[in-house]
Amino acid sequence: MPKDRVYLFDTTLRDGAQTQGVDFSVEDKRVIARALDRLGVAYIEGGWPGANPTDSEFFTAKPALKRAKFVAFGMTKRPGRSAENDPGLAQILNASADAACLVGKSSEYQVGIALGISLNENLELISDSIAAAHKKFGEAMFDAEHFFDGYKANPKFTFDCLKAALDAGARWAVLCDTNGGTMPWEVERIVGEVVQKLGDGSRLGVHTHNDTENAVANTLAAVKAGVRQVQGTLNGLGERCGNANLIALIPSLMLKPWFAENIDVGLSEQDLTHLTATSRTLDELLNRAPNRHAAYVGAAAFAHKGGLHVSAVMKDPRTYEHVPPETVGNKRHILMSDQAGRSNLLVRLTEAGITYDTADSRLNALLDDVKQRESEGYSYDGAEASFEVLARRALGQMPEYFRIRSFRVQVERRFNAKAELVTISEATVKLDVDGQTLFSVAEGNGPVNALDHAIRKDLGRYQSYIDDLRLVDFKVRILNGGTEATTRVMIESADGQGNRWFTVGVSPNIIDAAFMALMDSIQWKLLRDGAQPSK
């Protein structure tokens, strides 16, 4: 039986842009649109032309798309105006786009509270606006705001709103759970009723929000009940608790029972392997640390910790993995933990690309060292680069690039020449490369920053390797409480090639702990890029 086509509609650039703290530039929007087009979604909603300067400019500077249609969002016309004479609607109709998506009320309660017009007038607004958009673009969509809440209270009126849009030529009528409070079993029931009334769901879409953590489930329930367009955002971006997360939806729609047999979302198996990279691209643009626990694409999504799990996964990954990680472009991770046995260690070494002889007695010393360090507060679960540096050093596989002889960090708060109270952070580092001693001194806006600047100011012939190294996150945890407690510093680093790695340092002294993590980060980068050892 041929599969039904389900159309993916991305609204990262419109509804996702409503997220608190998110502020896309035009260039950001271009990068995201290209990534979405490569992934293979059917529609990209670019924004609301006329609502703000960024969106207006983006519609004049959108990138060339190979697969996706480009959609302009807007509102149905205002009451008391014709569609031709509504300046807001005109901006959408005049936008350079392949289709328009217009949002309007479909709930009796909202029409009364927010618009204060009659129900019939609301049907006219929808009908006239959709007809105008259909005439202009050939493809119009109607976002039925508050559809589910409206339907629960007055199913007839809410259904009439959908019908008005469809009868006026809308390709799609989209059922919105605007407030995000609807339960999956309600979605299933209501969509089922609407599909039955219309004969099928081939012109219905669904748009959900995550206010009860059910946005993905609500979307899946709607698809199973018949809708054939799915709206969502990358990584579930969106106001309040976010929109339905396309990154979690796409693999379930492609790989899971019933969906895999009955529908086709238009992505190939090869396209699906871009999923993890697409998710990370958005985080990169937002300068956010990716969510390690994200479904399918998180760094921990295929991580295995307990010893029993690990030995089973080694026998057959299906024992503890619901899909193969490589199908979505992700990777398996075997973690070290305080219960780490020798077999865990060997797996980890192999995963890190480290070769070893199982008879090598240094393996046992390494295992003891890892256990000892973890009891002191090191956490190699989250700091694979530090683990690799430690392991290679224990096994005689870590080149010595440079050696820090000493450092000094000074923070001083005093009055400057203008009698202003200022705080100055300065670091001095003395290090050896190829038998030569190099001195560096640098300032920073804090002691760790100054130390980072000083270490990286002059690494001699290694300098070119670390020019593109950036510290993207820095986390401090006090392990025992009190200023005399042990401090753990975790550093996340990135380079110009899109690599990200994590390192850890532990010490009663926060500067010392940060220093250790910084050193591991630099040495891991030199190792990965194949720098030659110091002479």
Add this chain to the structure above:
Amino acid sequence: MPKDRVYLFDTTLRDGAQTQGVDFSVEDKRVIARALDRLGVAYIEGGWPGANPTDSEFFTAKPALKRAKFVAFGMTKRPGRSAENDPGLAQILNASADAACLVGKSSEYQVGIALGISLNENLELISDSIAAAHKKFGEAMFDAEHFFDGYKANPKFTFDCLKAALDAGARWAVLCDTNGGTMPWEVERIVGEVVQKLGDGSRLGVHTHNDTENAVANTLAAVKAGVRQVQGTLNGLGERCGNANLIALIPSLMLKPWFAENIDVGLSEQDLTHLTATSRTLDELLNRAPNRHAAYVGAAAFAHKGGLHVSAVMKDPRTYEHVPPETVGNKRHILMSDQAGRSNLLVRLTEAGITYDTADSRLNALLDDVKQRESEGYSYDGAEASFEVLARRALGQMPEYFRIRSFRVQVERRFNAKAELVTISEATVKLDVDGQTLFSVAEGNGPVNALDHAIRKDLGRYQSYIDDLRLVDFKVRILNGGTEATTRVMIESADGQGNRWFTVGVSPNIIDAAFMALMDSIQWKLLRDGAQPSK
């Protein structure tokens, strides 16, 4: 019709402890157990006695619980041993607990791959182990690992495993979606079949994982289909993509259609208002920034950004809110009018015991200052002592005790006389008391510790007031990511009279931020103890 009781089973301290990067101390576990007990869950799974030193110690040091039962987790006995002669099982049976929850295989595939025994032998393992636990505790539970995957492949054998546990006396048989790959519609179908075979679901539980972002929906589907125990964790903590999130489940189970009418989870409306605080307690312990977008409890969960939304919400919050935020202890966030901000401020001043004249123009300056500081990252909600110092200073009610003229902190890592690599932290402070300048220098095991020692080494005639001041906790959070980001330091102080107070400092420089928080702490203590101002 009386409602069915649904029992909440929290496994934050056991399955949640498997999370990458999470490493609970015994004291952490005690704090979390108390918070769970106050919230009102029915069961708290404390850990796996014998699996690691932390869990073993926690079972000897668990806090007194008022409402929840305390559960020990473990595995069914190993093949080839009797339940009496299995040392692993013995550790669980000897643990101080109200019930035991034993995990065992319930999938033909897993029995073959992981255990390599016959299906009948597996049924015996379950039966013998559960019988032993039932005999010891009076309440035994069976976690049917890989239940859903097993049932899809061989429903008869998987059901037989459940039956073996129930027939051996298990109060609960828990249906686990161990790999997290099952879709909600599959959960609904499979649970429906099992409930039908058993007659009802009064002895069934459900345990889901979030690998497809459906853990909450899968749990809700299982409850609707008849299970009466729900396992999950605070904030969805757990390995890979996490467990079902109790923080999102509880309000849906209490407030949403069908659930509100048909089941009772054992929490009162008053208990539910602790939800947000409980979620934040866990983040606080893990030193994680709370997820602003978390369902129900996120800071953005009831935030309204768009102008249209805000004006509708002002007319009636139900227009864009699916539940009232205060039911879960959360708050609505709208860009506050100055009037609203001002009334908030007056409430806080009164709460701090500060008197004021409402006509005092300094109140507006204070309001602007607080808003500005909060936008920079200060959080006065958690640092009332810093708020009091700031407010009293703005209103001319803060005596000047001493004035810091300058300080210098130095951290040096070098080889000492014995050729050992050492790190030395030293701080120098210059301060004025009664017109006299006092110099102090002190060492510490880190820069903040050295600074603290130096400031408190000689405060002249104020010395006696601070002799009993102790820093009991010190938390650092990086607000924007990267070493160049802003740092917030929160300090918790205590004195010999049992007082505890919190202060905050924010700066790009961690030493500066710590200094501000230290200064507020000392000054608040002098104020509270009625020290006389400097002359």
